[in-house]
Amino acid sequence: MLKKFKAKEVSIPKVVAETLAFINRPNAIILIEGNLASGKTTFVKEFVKYFDIGDEVNSPTFSIQNIYGSNIHHYDIYQKGVSEFLKLGLFEMLEESGYHLIEWGNIELASILKKYGFQYWHLKIEILEDSRIYQVSDEWLS
Ligand SMILES: Nc1ncnc2c1ncn2[C@@H]1O[C@H](COP(=O)(O)OP(=O)(O)OP(=O)(O)O)[C@@H](O)[C@H]1O
Numbered sequence: 001m002l003k004k005f006k007a008k009e010v011s012i013p014k015v016v017a018e019t020l021a022f023i024n025r026p027n028a029i030i031l032i033e034g035n036l037a038s039g040k041t042t043f044v045k046e047f048v049k050y051f052d053i054g055d056e057v058n059s060p061t062f063s064i065q066n067i068y069g070s071n072i073h074h075y076d077i078y079q080k081g082v083s084e085f086l087k088l089g090l091f092e093m094l095e096e097s098g099y100h101l102i103e104w105g106n107i108e109l110a111s112i113l114k115k116y117g118f119q120y121w122h123l124k125i126e127i128l129e130d131s132r133i134y135q136v137s138d139e140w141l142s
């Protein structure tokens with residue numbers, strides 16, 4: 001199953017709402033794939049706003065995760081990589097209820113999650129001049 005949107009920055013709230021409707025559950029792991037400056041953190045900001053949480057959203061580049069409200073978990077695996085994150089206890093963190101948004105989620109992480117029985121969604125963001133293409137799928141999109 002796949003959903004695809006093209007959206008400028010002002011329309012990201014709609015992309016968030018549609019993504020949540022597509023996922024349709026209160027617990028989910030979302031692997032966010034996208035080049036530098038494609039809009040991964042911006043998506044997480046709008047995701048947090050959707051739930052009326054006023055917390056400041058920053059990419060957790062050096063920390064392991066940020067938690068907004070009681071159950072939105074935000075990770076960025078770019079610096080540490082997948083194996084380091086696993087050593088730091090990623091599986092235990094992912095078992096916490098709520099949403100887990102992972103910037104720089106990749107196919108390596110996707111296959112490990114699948115192997116260990118974690119369901120995930122893939123959010124792929126591509127740059128298109130002054131807008132972005134968002135694709136959400138319940139399996140890894142190649
Ligand atoms: N849908 C969109 N349409 C147009 N511009 C966007 C959209 N989403 C984000 N942007 C812009 O893209 C730029 C990069 O956004 P952001 O920092 O969220 O990217 P990122 O993927 O998290 O970057 P990094 O790879 O550094 O983590 C920002 O200037 C932001 O305003």
Ligand SMILES: [Mg+2]
Nearest residue numbers: 040041059103
């Ligand atoms: Mg970012």
